[in-house]
Amino acid sequence: MASLLLVCTANICRSPMAEAIFKAKLGDVFKTITSAGVHADPRGGPVDARAASALARHNYSLERKWRSRRVQPESLGEYDMVLVMEAEHVDALRTKAAAEHHARILLLTDFVPELAGQDIPDPYFGPVAGFDVVIGMIERAAQRLLTESREGRLRLS
Template sequence: MAAVLLVCTANICRSPMAEAVFKARLGEVFQTIASAGIHADPRGGPVDARAAAALARRHYGLDRKWRSRRVDIDELGRFDLVLVMEAEHVDALRRKAAPEHHARILLLTDFVPELAGQDVPDPYFGPAAGFDAVIGMIERAAGSLQRAAREGRLKFS
């Protein structure tokens, strides 16, 4: 079974929401589902309360012990896919990662044809509705990945 790492900026909104959605919807595809942030506080912290509320409204949840964490470049080789929320994150990780890991670092939206190449907007500085919109984008990506796996189009080396 495969492993996926979901990455955003601080690992308190988008990537933990993606982690919760992926665990609920893609547990049969990915044995390991984790999240991290490019600039996460090294001490770790809880998920943003608005993100937690948006997850609860859609009946998703995170482990009570969940804490944010920073991406560990040395662990990228453990993941078959590293799905990030912004093109800037792709660039940042590829600059630091070993060349053999570059191909597995992709935008989350690249799995949704009509959203391919688009950033998942950061809802942190906006209204609560932004968190729901982000979960909608994540659900679309999860659905596309689920279909690709079911149809045998999702291959991991």
């Protein structure tokens, strides 16, 4: 089974929400599902309270001891797929990753044709409703990946 890394900026909103959703929906597809942030605080911290509340409203949860963490470029080769929230994250990781790992670093929305190329918006500085919008976008991508996996079309490096 494959391993998946989900990446956002600080690993306190979008990528932890994606981690919870992907574990719930794709736990049978990926052996390992985890998240990290391009610029996460190296000391680690809890998930944003608004993100945790949004997850609870949608019947998802993170492990009780969950802590944010920073992406370690040297570990990118350990994952079969690295899905990121923004095009800027793709660029940042590909700059740091070994060339042979570039193809596995993808924008999450590229799996949803009507969202392809779009960033998952960062809800941190916006209204609480933004967290629900982000969950909806992540759920669409997770469902699409699940469908592709079931149909044998999911390509993992």
